[in-house]
Amino acid sequence: EIVLTQSPATLSLSPGERATLSCRASQSVSSYLAWYQQKPGQAPRLLIYDASNRATGIPARFSGSGSGTDFTLAISSLEPEDFAVYYCQQRSNWPPITFGQGTRLDIK
Amino acid sequence: QVQLEESGGGVVQPGRSLRLSCAASGFTFSSYGMHWVRQAPGKGLECVAVIWYDGSNKYYADSVKGRFTIFRDNSKNTLYLQMDSLRAEDTAVYYCARDKGATVSYFDYWGQGTLVTVSS
Numbered sequence: 001e002i003v004l005t006q007s008p009a010t011l012s013l014s015p016g017e018r019a020t021l022s023c024r025a026s027q028s029v030s031s032y033l034a035w036y037q038q039k040p041g042q043a044p045r046l047l048i049y050d051a052s053n054r055a056t057g058i059p060a061r062f063s064g065s066g067s068g069t070d071f072t073l074a075i076s077s078l079e080p081e082d083f084a085v086y087y088c089q090q091r092s093n094w095p096p097i098t099f100g101q102g103t104r105l106d107i108k
Numbered sequence: 109q110v111q112l113e114e115s116g117g118g119v120v121q122p123g124r125s126l127r128l129s130c131a132a133s134g135f136t137f138s139s140y141g142m143h144w145v146r147q148a149p150g151k152g153l154e155c156v157a158v159i160w161y162d163g164s165n166k167y168y169a170d171s172v173k174g175r176f177t178i179f180r181d182n183s184k185n186t187l188y189l190q191m192d193s194l195r196a197e198d199t200a201v202y203y204c205a206r207d208k209g210a211t212v213s214y215f216d217y218w219g220q221g222t223l224v225t226v227s228s
Contacts, residue, residue, distance in 0.1 A: 032213075036215075043203055043205075043219065043221055046215060046216050049214045049216075056216075087153055089153075091213050094212060095158075095168075095169070096167075096169050099153040099154070101152050102152050
């Protein structure tokens with residue numbers, strides 16, 4: 001099973017700042033990695049797939065990069081609605097499909 | 109627009125059964141893989157079951173293998189999860205999610221979730 005480790009667990013930033021979230025895989029997943037955003041009481045929303053492709057309707061301030069074992073989700077300038085929990089997910093080596101444990105992005 | 113609506117959650121005693129349903133609309137249901145993903149209170153996401161677009165292949169997380177069954181009725185645009193021998197650790201919000209493709213890739217649309225509580 002591929003284990004995804006996200007860091008940091010919590011990130012505290014202010015609106016307008018740049019956020020950088022990390023996801024590390026226990027073995028290579030090539031570019032088969034996605035990022036999701038989840039707000040309290042809501043279902044997750046797909047942001048990025050295949051490491052760097054924005055999903056439909058996702059603003060350009062969200063970008064993904066990386067391949068192999070190290071991946072990054074960047075939010076160029078935080079908006080108030082961006083404060084949420086973010087998960088990475090791999091589909092390279094399944095079953096099982098696995099998620100990271102999440103990074104909480106808090107308002108500073 | 110794509111819509112997924114889960115139903116069937118509730119409170120159930122350990123060892124009993126429950127069936128979840130997910131009604132799909134706004135897309136060609138029979139062309140997409142489908143998943144059940146759960147989230148225990150305050151915890152992360154776990155994909156518990158996946159079924160290919162035509163129902164020909166199914167996969168389960170080890171935590172539910174032998175107890176849960178995923179199936180679909182493409183004529184009714186509905187996905188199901190039959191949950192037997194329920195345990196306290198199965199308590200979670202259960203989401204149905206559409207795969208981005210016909211088999212297994214990413215989850216591009218999600219329902220609002222249905223809460224299953226296993227408790228005596």
